[in-house]
Amino acid sequence: MTDERGISATHLREVLNEAPDGIVVVDGKGTLTFVNNTATAMFGYSGRELLGRPVEVLVPDAFREAHAQHRAEYRARPYVRQMGELVNIAGISKTGEVFPLDIKLSPIGRGKDFQVTAIIRDARSYRQMKDRLEKHASSLTRMNAEMRVLMGELEEKKQKLERASAQRTLILGVTAHDLRDPLAAILGYAKVLHEGLLGEINPQQRDATERIRRQSDYILRLVNDLLDVASIEAGQFRIEQTELDMVRLLQDVVTVERIAADERSLRIVLNHDQEELALKGDPVKLEQAIRNIIGNAVKFAPSDSTVRVGLSLDDGFAAIRVHNEGPVVPDEVREHIFDPFTSGSAESPSQHRGAGLGLTIARTIALGHGGDIHLEPSGQSGATFVFRLPIK
Numbered sequence: 338m339t340d341e342r343g344i345s346a347t348h349l350r351e352v353l354n355e356a357p358d359g360i361v362v363v364d365g366k367g368t369l370t371f372v373n374n375t376a377t378a379m380f381g382y383s384g385r386e387l388l389g390r391p392v393e394v395l396v397p398d399a400f401r402e403a404h405a406q407h408r409a410e411y412r413a414r415p416y417v418r419q420m421g422e423l424v425n426i427a428g429i430s431k432t433g434e435v436f437p438l439d440i441k442l443s444p445i446g447r448g449k450d451f452q453v454t455a456i457i458r459d460a461r462s463y464r465q466m467k468d469r470l471e472k473h474a475s476s477l478t479r480m481n482a483e484m485r486v487l488m489g490e491l492e493e494k495k496q497k498l499e500r501a502s503a504q505r506t507l508i509l510g511v512t513a514h515d516l517r518d519p520l521a522a523i524l525g526y527a528k529v530l531h532e533g534l535l536g537e538i539n540p541q542q543r544d545a546t547e548r549i550r551r552q553s554d555y556i557l558r559l560v561n562d563l564l565d566v567a568s569i570e571a572g573q574f575r576i577e578q579t580e581l582d583m584v585r586l587l588q589d590v591v592t593v594e595r596i597a598a599d600e601r602s603l604r605i606v607l608n609h610d611q612e613e614l615a616l617k618g619d620p621v622k623l624e625q626a627i628r629n630i631i632g633n634a635v636k637f638a639p640s641d642s643t644v645r646v647g648l649s650l651d652d653g654f655a656a657i658r659v660h661n662e663g664p665v666v667p668d669e670v671r672e673h674i675f676d677p678f679t680s681g682s683a684e685s686p687s688q689h690r691g692a693g694l695g696l697t698i699a700r701t702i703a704l705g706h707g708g709d710i711h712l713e714p715s716g717q718s719g720a721t722f723v724f725r726l727p728i729k
């Protein structure tokens with residue numbers, strides 16, 4: 338017998354026999370009328386041992402009665418029952434081994450021709466996998482709960498730290514603010530004394546007043562930097578932009594920094610391609626940032642060397658490059674160089690003394706203008722900082 342596509346009944350039987358799932362057909366009385374090879378192997382029977390026997394031989398003792406009843410009900414209301422629709426179905430092998438099954442049922446024919454095809458899958462490996470997955474899932478749930486507790490603790494610690502940090506910033510701000518006025522007064526009086534406005538002073542006294550002036554000037558700068566960092570941390574660092582000429586600004590900064598450079602027999606050479614470079618920025622803040630970068634170069638360069646300051650156009654940015662000779666920046670300083678209070682000056686000579694705030698402020702100023710700052714990779718010697726500002 339062949340169907341219209343030319344598949345012979347024998348061929349069809351072979352295909353069914355070798356299907357990866359077990360296939361059994363049961364008639365209306367519950368008698369097995371077909372069992373494929375996969376099914377016989379699954380239940381441990383040989384060849385045709387099962388044909389003509391009631392399907393209940395494949396059902397474990399405990400379920401046999403209920404199974405016969407289900408069969409009658411199914412016959413009264415047949416429908417296609419999918420795989421996985423019923424859980425905890427079990428089969429029993431010839432040797433008496435009970436194992437989990439997954440079954441799909443499809444009714445064929447009516448009345449006395451009623452038959453049911455069952456596709457049977459051995460669910461042992463599936464169940465084992467399911468058990469394993471359930472175990473994994475429960476350990477994941479446990480880990481999740483532990484994580485949640487840890488996250489809660491972390492959040493609490495973070496909030497504590499944030500409160501502490503806000504408090505520190507406040508104290509920093511208030512202290513620095515309160516220091517600033519008396520310091521300005523000390524500086525003022527030192528100048529008045531130094532210039533002989535309160536009466537003649539001798540060279541020794543002049544030397545002393547000069548020292549007072551320098552030291553209080555240093556502290557005043559430090560206090561101002563601390564105030565800046567406090568306002569950066571509080572998110573209140575304001576940048577007010579106006580039209581300005583970058584060439585002029587650089588010339589002014591270099592003029593001021595030359596005073597310190599002269600004392601160390603350093604030359605500052607300024608190179609710029611254009612006569613004028615107009616951009617929008619905060620002149621006070623930019624001067625502060627660039628003074629620190631050039632000031633650092635002057636501070637860290639060996640005496641009698643040259644600090645080179647260049648201004649050029651770089652892809653829509655004005656780039657200010659500051660190079661000094663001297664030792665390269667050690668890696669441990671380089672990593673945190675733009676973080677507050679990073680100062681590699683602990684072992685350096687006292688003229689290198691600094692709080693490690695200058696570059697933090699310079700970076701905030703660069704970013705606040707839509708620009709950036711970086712330290713170029715170490716070369717043979719010295720350091721090169723590049724401060725960039727967008728040209729709008």
Ligand SMILES: Nc1ncnc2c1ncn2[C@@H]1O[C@H](COP(=O)(O)OP(=O)(O)OP(=O)(O)O)[C@@H](O)[C@H]1O
Nearest residue numbers: 633634637679680681682691692693694695696720
């Ligand atoms: N041109 C440079 N050459 C070598 N090291 C530098 C140079 N510029 C900065 N550094 C290193 O980076 C550190 C941080 O610089 P930053 O300007 O932030 O602080 P500072 O100069 O130490 O102190 P402050 O600027 O607050 O007075 C310096 O202490 C120094 O170790």
Ligand SMILES: [Mg+2]
Nearest residue numbers: 629633691695
């Ligand atoms: Mg500095």
